[in-house]
Amino acid sequence: xxxxxxxxxxxxxxxxxxxxxxxxxxxxxxxxxxxxxxxxxxxxxxxxxxxxxxxxxxxxxxxxxxxxxxxxxxxxxxxxxxxxxxxxxxxxxxxxxxxxxxxxxxxxxxxxxxxxxxxxxxxxxxxxxxxxxxxxxxxxxxxxxxxxxxxxxxxxxxxxxxxxxxxxxxxxxxxxxxxxxxxxxxxxxxxxxxxxxxxxxxxxxxxxxxxxxxxxxxxxxxxxxxxxxxxxxxxxxxxxxxxxxxxxxxxxxxxxxxxxxxxxxxxxxxxxxxxxxxxxxxxxxxxxxxxxxxxxxxxxxxxxxxxxxxxxxxxxxxxxxxxxxxxxxxxxxxxxxxxxxxxxxxxxxxxxxx
Ligand code: SF4
Numbered sequence: 001x002x003x004x005x006x007x008x009x010x011x012x013x014x015x016x017x018x019x020x021x022x023x024x025x026x027x028x029x030x031x032x033x034x035x036x037x038x039x040x041x042x043x044x045x046x047x048x049x050x051x052x053x054x055x056x057x058x059x060x061x062x063x064x065x066x067x068x069x070x071x072x073x074x075x076x077x078x079x080x081x082x083x084x085x086x087x088x089x090x091x092x093x094x095x096x097x098x099x100x101x102x103x104x105x106x107x108x109x110x111x112x113x114x115x116x117x118x119x120x121x122x123x124x125x126x127x128x129x130x131x132x133x134x135x136x137x138x139x140x141x142x143x144x145x146x147x148x149x150x151x152x153x154x155x156x157x158x159x160x161x162x163x164x165x166x167x168x169x170x171x172x173x174x175x176x177x178x179x180x181x182x183x184x185x186x187x188x189x190x191x192x193x194x195x196x197x198x199x200x201x202x203x204x205x206x207x208x209x210x211x212x213x214x215x216x217x218x219x220x221x222x223x224x225x226x227x228x229x230x231x232x233x234x235x236x237x238x239x240x241x242x243x244x245x246x247x248x249x250x251x252x253x254x255x256x257x258x259x260x261x262x263x264x265x266x267x268x269x270x271x272x273x274x275x276x277x278x279x280x281x282x283x284x285x286x287x288x289x290x291x292x293x294x295x296x297x298x299x300x301x302x303x304x305x306x307x308x309x310x311x312x313x314x315x316x317x318x319x320x321x322x323x324x325x326x327x328x329x330x331x332x333x334x335x336x337x338x339x340x341x342x343x344x345x346x347x348x349x350x351x352x353x354x
Contacts, residue, residue, distance in 0.1 A: 003063040004033055005140035006180065009189040019054045034191045037151045039064045065144045083148060085141050091117055091168055093145040109153055110162040113145045115178050116169025121203050121239050125270055125299055125306045128168045136174040142181035163193065166201040172208030182219060195219050201266060204243050209251045213258040221255055222264040223248060227274050228283040253290055262291055268299045269314055271307040280317045284324025294321055294328040
């Protein structure tokens with residue numbers, strides 16, 4: 001069966017006309033799929049039943065996710081849900097909301113999506129990395145995470161403003177399905193989110209970065225660096241082997257040159273591991289002069305007993321970067337009390353199920 005949520009608008013035109021229907025039926029289908037939250041074929045009232053029957057006969061379906069668990073932070077700004085697509089596909093998605101700026105009435109609502117079940121990259125401080133890799137998600141499963149939150153938000157008159165591909169998994173290790181999902185989510189005839197509202201985060205798959213630079217997409221790129229030298233980085237990201245820090249920075253420069261969009265370097269600050277001012281100086285040295293932006297993420301306590309540095313150490317690290325002329329911010333913390341570390345919720349629930 002083929003899920004209608006993986007069919008791009010241009011493909012939908014071909015599908016619909018191939019079934020002997022007028023092209024405007026494709027528009028009706030897309031409108032229903034992306035704005036009416038149908039859960040099954042029979043919910044597609046916008047098209048005639050003969051067409052629904054023809055779609056089923058041709059092998060099409062509407063996949064549906066089930067929400068199996070939900071936790072909301074005390075301030076109500078972070079919601080983490082566990083979605084089940086089938087027995088082997090259980091993943092997390094997180095909604096983070098930020099207060100509206102003065103000229104806006106709606107909060108900024110960012111959904112953090114997953115692209116894999118587990119992750120092959122094995123970052124030692126990450127609960128998902130410690131699960132190992134189970135499978136790639138399909139484009140329709142990535143899209144469904146977004147639509148699930150879009151539906152929740154629409155019921156309170158709000159909408160998704162941003163997407164970050166920073167949930168479970170490495171997006172560029174599931175490149176084709178990730179890009180198909182981005183196209184579906186940004187196509188004006190499908191979900192229609194602005195491309196610049198999307199950030200794809202990678203731990204550093206260089207062929208994927210170069211490939212992404214060649215796409216006709218305006219998405220932002222974030223590279224999770226976590227260390228300024230190969231020795232330290234390999235301890236934190238054991239699979240980093242083939243790609244040196246130098247190679248990664250060169251790839252970021254190529255991406256900027258080709259797209260005109262600056263790359264953000266994400267840096268998880270781990271107490272006593274990569275958070276000294278000496279390491280900050282080294283980081284400032286390698287990033288200086290290339291217009292990079294560094295986003296420091298004091299890490300949530302998670303796998304491997306790693307701890308978050310205290311505020312004083314975080315600010316000292318930031319100051320060294322700023323003194324070195326490197327643009328740097330500290331990420332606003334969201335949802336620490338609901339185990340916002342990626343993979344944590346799924347891990348906890350799986351233990352309970354077992
Ligand atoms: S931090 Fe990201 S890339 Fe690393 S193991 Fe976790 S999910 Fe994978």
